Amino acid sequence: MAIFLTNGGAALAPVDNSDAIDEPGVGASVANMRTTYQTPTDGELALEDRAALKRVAGLSTELADVTEVEYRQLRLERVVLVGVWTDGTAQEADASMAELAALAETAGSEVLEGLIQRRQKPDPATYIGSGKAIELREIVLATGADTVICDGELSPAQLVALEKAVKVKVIDRTALILDIFAQHATSREGKAQVALAQMEYMLPRLRGWGESMSRQAGGRAGGAGGGVGTRGPGETKIETDRRRIRERMSKLRREIREMKTVRDTKRSRRLESDTPSVAIVGYTNAGKSSLLNAITGAGVLVQDALFATLEPTTRRGTFDDGREFVITDTVGFVRHLPTQLVEAFRSTLEEVADADLLVHVVDGSDLAPLAQIEAVRAVIGEVVADHLGDTASASPELMVINKIDAAGDLALAQLRRALPKALFVSAHTGDGVATLREAIAGAVPRGDVPVDVVIPYERGDLVARIHTEGQVQSTEHLADGTRVVGRVPHALAAVLLAL
Numbered sequence: 001m002a003i004f005l006t007n008g009g010a011a012l013a014p015v016d017n018s019d020a021i022d023e024p025g026v027g028a029s030v031a032n033m034r035t036t037y038q039t040p041t042d043g044e045l046a047l048e049d050r051a052a053l054k055r056v057a058g059l060s061t062e063l064a065d066v067t068e069v070e071y072r073q074l075r076l077e078r079v080v081l082v083g084v085w086t087d088g089t090a091q092e093a094d095a096s097m098a099e100l101a102a103l104a105e106t107a108g109s110e111v112l113e114g115l116i117q118r119r120q121k122p123d124p125a126t127y128i129g130s131g132k133a134i135e136l137r138e139i140v141l142a143t144g145a146d147t148v149i150c151d152g153e154l155s156p157a158q159l160v161a162l163e164k165a166v167k168v169k170v171i172d173r174t175a176l177i178l179d180i181f182a183q184h185a186t187s188r189e190g191k192a193q194v195a196l197a198q199m200e201y202m203l204p205r206l207r208g209w210g211e212s213m214s215r216q217a218g219g220r221a222g223g224a225g226g227g228v229g230t231r232g233p234g235e236t237k238i239e240t241d242r243r244r245i246r247e248r249m250s251k252l253r254r255e256i257r258e259m260k261t262v263r264d265t266k267r268s269r270r271l272e273s274d275t276p277s278v279a280i281v282g283y284t285n286a287g288k289s290s291l292l293n294a295i296t297g298a299g300v301l302v303q304d305a306l307f308a309t310l311e312p313t314t315r316r317g318t319f320d321d322g323r324e325f326v327i328t329d330t331v332g333f334v335r336h337l338p339t340q341l342v343e344a345f346r347s348t349l350e351e352v353a354d355a356d357l358l359v360h361v362v363d364g365s366d367l368a369p370l371a372q373i374e375a376v377r378a379v380i381g382e383v384v385a386d387h388l389g390d391t392a393s394a395s396p397e398l399m400v401i402n403k404i405d406a407a408g409d410l411a412l413a414q415l416r417r418a419l420p421k422a423l424f425v426s427a428h429t430g431d432g433v434a435t436l437r438e439a440i441a442g443a444v445p446r447g448d449v450p451v452d453v454v455i456p457y458e459r460g461d462l463v464a465r466i467h468t469e470g471q472v473q474s475t476e477h478l479a480d481g482t483r484v485v486g487r488v489p490h491a492l493a494a495v496l497l498a499l
Contacts, residue, residue, distance in 0.1 A: 093116055103177065124155075319437070320437070356395060359436075365411070470489065
């Protein structure tokens with residue numbers, strides 16, 4: 001199969017891509033994408049690179065063996081993906097497009113084509129340039145797509161201009177992620193956070209025409225026109241919509257603040273209990289929920305989908321030495337996480353700032369695991385600085401490479417060299433989970449202190465509390481009381497020392 005890249009009326013030389021495996025599905029596409037041009041040298045981009053709109057092979061997720069009736073029931077949106085490659089390697093650009101295809105699939109779309117244009121920066125008018133927008137229109141017509149998804153955040157002007165050029169709906173990466181969050185939010189707080197983020201994104205992008213742009217006459221100005229019923233505040237309909245959205249956003253912020261108070265109360269109780277707190281963080285779909293189940297035996301939702309977890313899930317566990325701990329599964333991150341989502345989910349992400357230990361889970365089977373680590377650490381740093389102050393640092397981090405059963409030997413060897421202190425596990429098969437539990441037990445601070453006290457016989461209630469709340473290593477009955485050697489929480493130790 002040969003792919004031709006066009007530059008206006010001139011055709012560039014065909015590139016042989018016959019060794020690519022043509023299989024449907026995003027999983028196959030990640031393995032089969034081929035770069036069809038040379039990476040430019042330092043300096044300005046080559047002319048053909050600037051003009052090229054490269055087709056990414058194998059991104060199609062078109063369904064096979066589906067009847068017309070079944071297709072009408074599914075009603076999947078048929079989408080074409082478009083990206084602009086400004087920096088980095090060709091592999092990174094292809095990986096970003098593969099991730100966009102996975103996001104589109106999660107949102108309920110059928111990916112027909114994936115296109116990348118090499119530019120020094122996105123076009124300020126139409127994101128890909130007016131000429132390439134015309135070519136994109138031809139691809140939309142040829143494939144029958146009804147939506148174009150851009151791998152980046154488009155300004156309101158770019159959105160309008162590109163929609164006019166391709167004549168179908170155009171959305172960007174931010175809107176796509178917001179849509180996925182809206183589908184997966186289940187709790188009251190999660191729905192409120194997603195709604196706030198969507199409104200913050202929507203407000204500068206409201207558009208109107210026809211009646212929505214007609215203005216009501218204000219005050220006496222309507223006296224010469226329609227008379228009674230036409231005099232109003234002098235707003236257009238779109239101005240009224242903006243005002244209502246702002247009012248709704250204010251109400252949502254108040255609700256989120258109230259829910260944050262409840263969450264802070266629960267978190268403060270956990271912090272006062274001297275129970276070690278562990279937070280699982282990582283990229284979306286890295287296997288965090290599966291790892292939580294493997295460590296604690298909890299039955300939380302596990303799904304091979306992006307952003308399956310939007311609300312923190314906290315479970316209690318016990319180490320092999322009898323100590324208790326709490327572990328929280330947090331919201332997954334993604335490259336270029338929309339600012340609106342970071343702001344809306346800040347109260348949720350504060351679980352990370354208060355944790356005694358961060359278990360950073362990385363998908364070992366991903367094409368760019370080190371890029372995932374950078375994206376996660378960037379968001380964590382921002383949240384910690386906002387919650388604890390600019391001088392604060394994140395909690396100790398335990399790096400865990402998950403899905404080793406699905407990763408290749410070469411990829412695992414490269415990760416072991418890049419991350420020598422990381423642990424390699426498989427939450428699916430259980431390989432390495434026992435070692436991970438031991439590492440967590442050794443990394444979290446002990447919430448108890450050693451004691452060696454003699455308790456009077458009339459204070460048998462304290463002996464019972466030591467057996468219930470602490471760990472008893474030995475007991476000895478003396479003439480003036482019971483000698484107990486063991487470890488107890490700080491609060492109980494203070495009571496024993498006061499005897």
